[in-house]
Amino acid sequence: MGAQLRIYRRRMRSVKATKKITKAMELISASRIVKAQQRVTASTPYANELTRAVSAVATYSSTNHPLTTPSPNPIRAAILIISADRGMAGAYSNNAIKEGEQLATLLRGRGLQTTSYLVGRKAVNYYRFRNRAIAGSWTGFSDNPTYENAKEVADALMVAFLADAQTEIGGVDEIHIVFTEFESMMVQNAQAKRMLPLEVVESDAPVPTGLLPMYEFEPSGEKVLNALLPRYIEARVFNAMLQSAASEHAARRRAMKSATDNADELIKSLTRLANAARQAEITQEISEIVGGADALASASAGSE
């Protein structure tokens, strides 16, 4: 076998092995998207009810809660970025990180300092590589977050928010969240949203319509709000994590699908090249034999 042919064969083997891996990852992600989507759907009733409740309380109780009133002169804002733990998902993590950068620039333009809270190894590595300060980071659950994970993150954010930003280093006046919204199988958008102080009017899911009733609060409007808001933040973070997880799987499936397609293309063109090389080898051998036979024939003809 010719040297050229051997090289082509070797490359084809390695591309085929890679293709098997990417194909497997594609199939795994495809099956996980469905599960992740179901989890998003399952968490929606709770989030909707909570949003409705928060809007009702914020609308009808005349309490001036710190969580609903913006600070008059904010000095620091927290940004929570939700990214992936693993790569192989195309630009998924990058998009979220970039959206976070844009938000940070915007906030700095308003004269605010920013502190970063990161979810997912990719974002952590990005910040660590650039030697940036990280206020808090959580890793290891980006593709399958539980409510406990969301609670942990939300608790840290609430502590920072409730601390006084004017006097304490860790205190923040605003909390923003950057996550990837799962719109459909093919469309996922990195988004930045303000979580605190509340913008109760905006909500991800359509809130059941109809006038909000005049609630009686037990024990009191303010106490209800005190109890309600941490849960609301947890639910928002949880929902963002679930959507990001679904988006991560969708992005990975898409990236792996195009990798598999590319491997197919590569194998096809390598096969052509290998065939041409084999044919060239055969042609050369034939012409060598014919040439040799010719030379023998003319040599023996001359001796007679």
Next chain:
Amino acid sequence: MTLNVELVSPTQRVWSGVATSISARTTDGDLGVLTGHTPLFGVLVDGVVSITAVDGSTTDFNVSGGFLSVSNNSVSILTETVSS
């Protein structure tokens, strides 16, 4: 007249259906809800929420904190963890 009840946790809808009465424990004490209850929003403490369905059967759920909201004969109970 009946109550439309939804008992939801962050991960799933635990119970949803039509009921005649509900009892739960709020921070102010035990609370019963029948049809025509005035709109109410209460904070629940750890305890038992029992729902009596229209067929007369009663289901008890152990909840760890949460909220109860009543309006127009529909009741939603939000809680973090539930076990029946």
